[in-house]
Amino acid sequence: MAYDKFTVLRSTAVPLPIENVDTDQIIPARFLKATERKGFGDNLFRDWRYNQDNSPKEDFVLNNPTYIGKILVGGKNFGSGSSREHAAWSVYDYGFRCVVSSFFADIFKNNCLNIGVLPVQVSAAFLADIFAAIEADPSTELVIDLPEQSITISTTGASEQFDINSYKKGNMTNGFDDIDYLLNIKDNIRDFADNTPL
């Protein structure tokens, strides 16, 4: 599915300084029963966000009005675990367009790129700076400049470059997806298939 174009995003951010946030926390399996891609944001971080009687857990960051924004900042090894794209969908559906961490699990990162959520990998030191800046001033904005591949902390001016391959960058800035690309080379794929041993 083609998605929104992504160029420069300037927003306050929601800090989640926990390591190894796995996809079962992002969206628990019992909420994977939909047959359409709708409504996943309501269950983002369901069991950290709500008690079993569905009342909000006050100490969880998404229930704290001080922290809002289109950017989620997570601890190291964000998105480990299952391949469920529902995790990326719920991040997107909740309203995040970018996730920042010092390390991402592979499949989660791919899934994000495939649906138009930008994963930005920063150094551990820069991640610590972001958490500190937000703690000092929750109105701190992060500026994610995809064409320049840079992330800047508005209140301190600190900035860092991030990596993304040029193909994916092109997709994100133009709102294209891989299927558009592949459908264009279908004949090559057919030729290839005719010569595979298995």
Next chain:
Amino acid sequence: MKKTLFDKVWDSHVVQQVSGGPDILFIDRHMVHEVTSPVAFLGLKNRNISVLYPERTFATADHNTPTINQHLPVEDPLSAKQLKVLEENATKHGISYWGLGHEKNGIVHVVGPEYGITQPGATIVCGDSHTSTHGAFGAIAFGIGTSEVEMVLSTQCIMQPKPKSMRININGKLGKGVMSKDVALYIISRLSTSGATGYFVEYAGDVFTDMSMEGRMTVCNLSIEMGARGGMIAPDEKTFDYIKGREFTPSGANWDKAMTYWETLHTDAGASFDKEYHFDAAEIEPMITYGTNPGMGMGITNGIPTADAVEGGEATYKKSLAYMGYNEGDNMLGKPIDFVFLGSCTNGRIEDFRAFAEIIKGRKKADNVTAWLVPGSHKVLNAIKEEGILDQLHQAGFELREPGCSACLAMNDDKVPTGKYAVSTSNRNFEGRQGPGSRTLLASPIVAAAAAVTGKVTDPRTLF
């Protein structure tokens, strides 16, 4: 140029390289299930396109299916709808569909090898991260997201940057009571849950050559738990014997043709890896996890490490132990447990049931334990009956359920209640994985069996 096993399979499947971007990889076999496919099929519909090679895709129902009374309609309306949608999509696009109650039904990664869909040197994907299981046959197999499921359905390709390569060598002989699950949990505990992120792993050394195909599947299955895209083991006589004569395995002249390819599938002497590890088989004990990720595992006779002895954030570590209700330094032996789950694509094969039966034979299920014994497929279920294992289970006070993923991810009714402890042969001990508030201890089938008959964490070696 000297090539690794991984290079050989990967390179031979690259249709095109995108400049500054990923490789376009041709996919030989695609498995789909009810949970991660509906939105992908919806995508095809929206684009008004059909499945390019339906004969390369296989569908089974497993994730949300009940494990009792499978002959009755599925009660949960959302699950029932997902199953119905899968059946409709498979029928519409001409894909083999092994739904609930079908004789070939079972967990996607258990039935693939059983019917010869899984073959050496193939590229295999599925919208489930434990697709890495199929690497046991020398295939490149990995989990994908739903956008990629749509990609494979529509173009039989996915776009992926080539991962880096890692080899994990373990030589020597495994001790008594040490199973392939323990080998995998040991490796993850050494590398951590992110230690292999960005890599594709080859397992090499006596320990893996000596392992049965089932054991190799368990090891490759857990590759994802250290962050790797997948793991693989070079095919050998054992592999070829296993696949020969299965329904979807090539036969006659096609077998010979495939064999010419398969015989090239090994890492050339002198080929280099981006990273390499060596471990000693003698170091590995029966393992158990004490925390909320699969890297938080230890030899069953050890104490839970203290925060200063583990890498990573202290806050995260303490949160994890608090969730489990354990303290730094605690011994796991003797900890009371409430549930035992034998099953999943990690340990739901016949060999796992044989091992479980060896321990419980002549003993009785502990009264405080609820046990869910769930075969990975109908084929496994039938073998359990034919080999007399079912009788042994019944004599010891156990019941057998019907095939499916079950408590591995608790999408159906098999949920461990809040605060309860489960010794589980599955693959993830994340918070709430086996039901909201559930606490999971990952272990081998015989550690699970020892817990089931004693009602607490017990070293299975004391029961031989």
